[in-house]
Amino acid sequence: xxxxxxxxxxxxxxxxxxxxxxxxxxxxxxxxxxxxxxxxxxxxxxxxxxxxxxxxxxxxxxxxxxxxxxxxxxxxxxxxxxxxxxxxxxxxxxxxxxxxxxxxxxxxxxxxxxxxxxxxxxxxxxxxxxxxxxxxxxxxxxxxxxxxxxxxxxxxxxxxxxxxxxxxxxxxxxxxxxxxxxxxxxxxxxxxxxxxxxxxxxxxxxxxxxxxxxxxxxxxxxxxxxxxxxxxxxxxxxxxxxxxxxxxxxxxxxxxxxxxxxxxxxxxxxxxxxxxxxxxxxxxxxxxxxxxxxxxxxxxxxxxxxxxxxxxxxxxxxxxxxxxxxxxxxxxxxxxxxxxxxxxxxxxxxxxxxxxxxxxxxxxxxxxxxxxxxxxxxxxxxxxxxxxxxxxxxxxxxxxxxxxxxxxxxxxxxxxxxxxxxxxxxxxxxxxxxxxx
Amino acid sequence: xxxxxxxxxxxxxxxxxxxxxxxxxxxxxxxxxxxxxxxxxxxxxxxxxxxxxxxxxxxxxxxxxxxxxxxxxxxxxxxxxxxxxxxxxxxxxxxxxxxxxxxxxxxxxxxxxxxxxxxxxxxxxxxxxxxxxxxxxxxxxxxxxxxxxxxxxxxxxxxxxxxxxxxxxxxxxxxxxxxxxxxxxxxxxxxxxxxxxxxxxxxxxxxxxxxxxxxxxxxxxxxxxxxxxxxxxxxxxxxxxxxxxxxxxxxxxxxxxxxxxxxxxxxxxxxxxxxxxxxxxxxxxxxxxxxxxxxxxxxxxxxxxxxxxxxxxxxxxxxxxxxxxxxxxxxxxxxxxxxxxxxxxxxxxxxxxxxxxxxxxxxxxxxxxxxxxxxxxxxxxxxxxxxxxxxxxxxxxxxxxxxxxxxxxxxxxxxxxxxxxxxxxxxxxxxxxxxxxxxxxxxxxxx
Numbered sequence: 001x002x003x004x005x006x007x008x009x010x011x012x013x014x015x016x017x018x019x020x021x022x023x024x025x026x027x028x029x030x031x032x033x034x035x036x037x038x039x040x041x042x043x044x045x046x047x048x049x050x051x052x053x054x055x056x057x058x059x060x061x062x063x064x065x066x067x068x069x070x071x072x073x074x075x076x077x078x079x080x081x082x083x084x085x086x087x088x089x090x091x092x093x094x095x096x097x098x099x100x101x102x103x104x105x106x107x108x109x110x111x112x113x114x115x116x117x118x119x120x121x122x123x124x125x126x127x128x129x130x131x132x133x134x135x136x137x138x139x140x141x142x143x144x145x146x147x148x149x150x151x152x153x154x155x156x157x158x159x160x161x162x163x164x165x166x167x168x169x170x171x172x173x174x175x176x177x178x179x180x181x182x183x184x185x186x187x188x189x190x191x192x193x194x195x196x197x198x199x200x201x202x203x204x205x206x207x208x209x210x211x212x213x214x215x216x217x218x219x220x221x222x223x224x225x226x227x228x229x230x231x232x233x234x235x236x237x238x239x240x241x242x243x244x245x246x247x248x249x250x251x252x253x254x255x256x257x258x259x260x261x262x263x264x265x266x267x268x269x270x271x272x273x274x275x276x277x278x279x280x281x282x283x284x285x286x287x288x289x290x291x292x293x294x295x296x297x298x299x300x301x302x303x304x305x306x307x308x309x310x311x312x313x314x315x316x317x318x319x320x321x322x323x324x325x326x327x328x329x330x331x332x333x334x335x336x337x338x339x340x341x342x343x344x345x346x347x348x349x350x351x352x353x354x355x356x357x358x359x360x361x362x363x364x365x366x367x368x369x370x371x372x373x374x375x376x377x378x379x380x381x382x383x384x385x386x387x388x389x390x391x392x393x394x395x396x397x398x399x400x401x402x403x404x405x406x407x408x409x410x411x412x413x414x415x416x417x418x419x420x421x422x423x424x425x426x427x428x429x430x431x432x433x434x435x436x437x
Numbered sequence: 438x439x440x441x442x443x444x445x446x447x448x449x450x451x452x453x454x455x456x457x458x459x460x461x462x463x464x465x466x467x468x469x470x471x472x473x474x475x476x477x478x479x480x481x482x483x484x485x486x487x488x489x490x491x492x493x494x495x496x497x498x499x500x501x502x503x504x505x506x507x508x509x510x511x512x513x514x515x516x517x518x519x520x521x522x523x524x525x526x527x528x529x530x531x532x533x534x535x536x537x538x539x540x541x542x543x544x545x546x547x548x549x550x551x552x553x554x555x556x557x558x559x560x561x562x563x564x565x566x567x568x569x570x571x572x573x574x575x576x577x578x579x580x581x582x583x584x585x586x587x588x589x590x591x592x593x594x595x596x597x598x599x600x601x602x603x604x605x606x607x608x609x610x611x612x613x614x615x616x617x618x619x620x621x622x623x624x625x626x627x628x629x630x631x632x633x634x635x636x637x638x639x640x641x642x643x644x645x646x647x648x649x650x651x652x653x654x655x656x657x658x659x660x661x662x663x664x665x666x667x668x669x670x671x672x673x674x675x676x677x678x679x680x681x682x683x684x685x686x687x688x689x690x691x692x693x694x695x696x697x698x699x700x701x702x703x704x705x706x707x708x709x710x711x712x713x714x715x716x717x718x719x720x721x722x723x724x725x726x727x728x729x730x731x732x733x734x735x736x737x738x739x740x741x742x743x744x745x746x747x748x749x750x751x752x753x754x755x756x757x758x759x760x761x762x763x764x765x766x767x768x769x770x771x772x773x774x775x776x777x778x779x780x781x782x783x784x785x786x787x788x789x790x791x792x793x794x795x796x797x798x799x800x801x802x803x804x805x806x807x808x809x810x811x812x813x814x815x816x817x818x819x820x821x822x823x824x825x826x827x828x829x830x831x832x833x834x835x836x837x838x839x840x841x842x843x844x845x846x847x848x849x850x851x852x853x854x855x856x857x858x859x860x861x862x863x864x865x866x867x868x869x870x871x872x873x874x875x876x877x878x879x880x881x882x883x884x
Contacts, residue, residue, distance in 0.1 A: 040480065042480060042819075043816060043819045043820055044816060045816055045817060045820070047820075076736075083736055083746075084736050084737065084742070086736075087734060087735075088737055088802075091737060091806040091807075091809075091810055092805075092806050094809050094810045094812070094813030094814075111817060113813055113816060139749070140745060140746070140749070143749070143752045143775050143776065144752045144753065146752075147701050147753070147773060147775070147776070150700045150701050150776075151700055151701040153700050154697075154698045154699065156593065255697060255698075256593055257588050257592045257593060258585075258588050258589060258592070260593075288534070289525065289529045289534065290513070290522065290525045290529075290535075291522065291525060291526050291529055296522075299582055300521075300522060300578070302578070302581075303577075303580070303581025303582045303585065304581070304585065305582075305589075306582060306585045306589045306590070307589075326585075326589050326593070327585060328584075328585065358526070358530055361529075361530045361531070362529045362530060362532055363532075364532065365530075365531055365532015365533070365551060366532040366533070366534070367532070368481060368482050368483060369481075369483050369532065369533070369534070369549055369550070369551070371481050372480075372481045372483050372822070372823075373480075373481075373820045373822075374820050375820060375821075
């Protein structure tokens with residue numbers, strides 16, 4: 001669940017640009033590190049975004065959750081400072097560092113004021129090259145992770161995601177929750193954490209962007225200071241997960257008033273020539289707005305749910321079309337039937353010219369709205385780099401969306417949407433629905 | 438998603454962050470009484486257009502809980518000029534996004550859109566301020582949607598049900614004790630006529646605030662607003678927002694809620710606390726510091742230090758305070774005990790730390806760090822124009838003035854450690870508090 005949301009954000013940002021009124025500079029530091037920069041001196045601070053490809057998918061066998069635990073510990077003491085000392089130093093500077101991990105990347109989101117940029121970066125550098133991983137910090141943070149894992153045991157959304165992932169991705173890291181299990185996390189040692197850090201945080205897999213009150217020359221120096229002593233290489237990246245679930249229904253019994261559903265089948269990658277057609281199709285079927293077909297049929301016409309959405313997931317190791325909805329147990333069966341019928345209608349009849357035109361207007365018009373702050377722009381730029389785009393992509397993106405024809409999109413609809421292949425995972429007490437296998 | 442915004446959920450105390458400096462904000466009023474705030478930001482060709490109404494769930498008539506929020510949903514169901522859902526379709530066709538939210542004190546509608554579409558947004562928003570048209574079938578279907586919303590966001594979330602119980606116990610007389618979404622049994626009975634009565638009573642230009650933030654000049658906003666909102670007739674029978682107030686509290690209240698879907702026990706203590714008032718924001722500002730000092734940062738706050746670092750009692754501690762509210766607000770502690778620690782032990786540790794803090798006062802260094810962070814947050818806040826718009830909207834629908842919003846950063850910077858201790862003495866009174874335990878079925882303290 002967390003993975004899907006995170007991936008969606010990346011994809012969504014990457015998919016929207018067109019005529020951005022931003023000037024992206026490609027910067028190479030004296031030491032040979034690359035970054036993208038947008039200078040924006042209006043406000044005296046900088047948003048800096050780093051992503052290390054691999055993330056939690058680099059968990060060693062039997063050590064599920066180690067990269068997640070390690071990530072949570074990066075800020076818990078570095079260099080001469082223990083966890084409290086580090087937090088005090090960061091707070092004195094009013095800087096913010098966020099360390100986060102998902103299935104595809106470990107990310108660092110930093111914000112610091114121009115007035116104390118040097119001190120803030122020195123502190124961040126210590127965390128990236130000299131984290132302490134003190135035993136006391138490990139035990140404290142392990143307790144937090146275990147509490148979080150415990151609360152997932154009775155969270156229907158977590159249970160639905162877990163069951164769907166296991167069916168779809170099997171033994172691949174994507175097939176299990178990246179936070180691990182109580183058992184795996186309890187068994188992790190400090191050595192495991194040190195190894196996870198060495199596997200994950202390396203220069204050969206880092207992507208960097210900076211937006212704000214900083215020049216190209218300053219950024220070059222910053223990059224070398226910050227990452228110069230980070231090791232050159234980490235662990236090899238995993239292979240593809242594919243998509244292994246077959247069509248059918250899996251019910252996970254759970255006592256709660258609503259049935260929480262996830263449904264999907266295999267999808268399409270951004271490198272595929274049909275990707276833009278698929279992207280528009282997803283917008284029409286179950287995209288973000290109130291006007292998708294599924295919102296219209298399931299919510300607006302029948303009042304079956306508060307919200308329903310579909311996602312075109314192109315993460316590093318899978319391509320999946322995924323949907324989510326929840327509805328009270330007595331109406332689960334009707335909801336499932338409407339979803340299936342809409343899937344079939346899209347595959348068999350495609351979309352109309354009006355729907356295509358409306359979706360194009362929405363997607364191309366929504367583009368400039370994404371670039372609305374230093375932090376958001378920094379995240380877009382780093383996602384673009386991870387997806388392999390050029391800086392010029394922001395100016396050509398809308399043309400690619402506008403180039404999709406009705407004939408093309410309806411061909412893609414018939415190939416991509418396969419109602420018989422849909423796997424539904426339902427957590428709750430859905431009336432009149434049983435597992436199919 | 439026509440979402441609810443619970444006024445209690447400002448767990449991080451962000452509501453207390455300061456606003457933009459005065460220079461970039463322009464304010465004026467239309468002849469029909471509609472207030473206008475313009476926040477200029479030319480970095481991206483985007484504008485946020487919001488209309489805030491000075492009405493929310495706490496203004497509902499008795500036995501009609503949820504009607505403010507239900508009406509918010511129905512505001513998308515068409516007017517004399519627009520069909521059901523057409524407004525959202527037009528916004529999307531222009532590359533924009535739209536939504537709305539309801540709290541105890543306000544109801545707001547907004548669109549984010551390219552700056553050159555501002556006039557169109559105003560035209561549609563002005564249309565539905567006075568000309569809503571509701572078909573009975575649409576009302577019936579949408580009632581199913583809000584019941585599903587309650588099922589998803591409240592009935593399926595033990596922690597949400599727990600907060601509902603806690604507030605109902607904390608507010609004995611004030612309508613803040615009733616959830617914004619409504620009690621299910623009352624929601625089921627809400628009618629088209631209820632919605633229209635609420636609409637006619639509260640939706641008028643002289644009960645609304647227009648907030649426009651983004652790449653647009655104030656003169657342009659004034660011209661467009663006069664064109665689109667200017668002709669709307671003001672309501673002549675608006676009455677003052679006087680709600681039943683909380684009487685003095687003499688008895689501590691305690692509750693235990695058990696739910697089979699809870700696997701991690703937790704405890705919450707909530708106190709009634711003063712809110713920001715026009716021209717008198719000092720106590721609220723001191724409470725912002727108190728929340729940060731006691732439970733702001735896990736590694737440096739009083740509770741974090743004592744319960745997470747010095748002693749291994751909790752996996753999470755926090756203190757929160759919502760400064761912006763029309764009537765009495767709340768100050769809350771949360772403790773999630775570590776595995777093997779009982780709630781009774783965790784609560785005893787919480788009380789011991791509060792008592793110790795009352796004896797020793799804040800660590801001056803920590804006080805300084807918090808002040809620095811609050812000052813810096815003014816700079817960071819300039820990066821998010823929607824958030825700035827939000828601050829003005831929330832303040833102006835909560836009994837505050839533009840001057841109060843603009844004075845708030847300075848009021849915060851003027852807070853002293855003595856101010857914090859004075860307000861702590863006043864607020865942290867167990868006789869005005871509710872303490873709740875949320876436990877698994879058959880868990881600690883359950884009957």
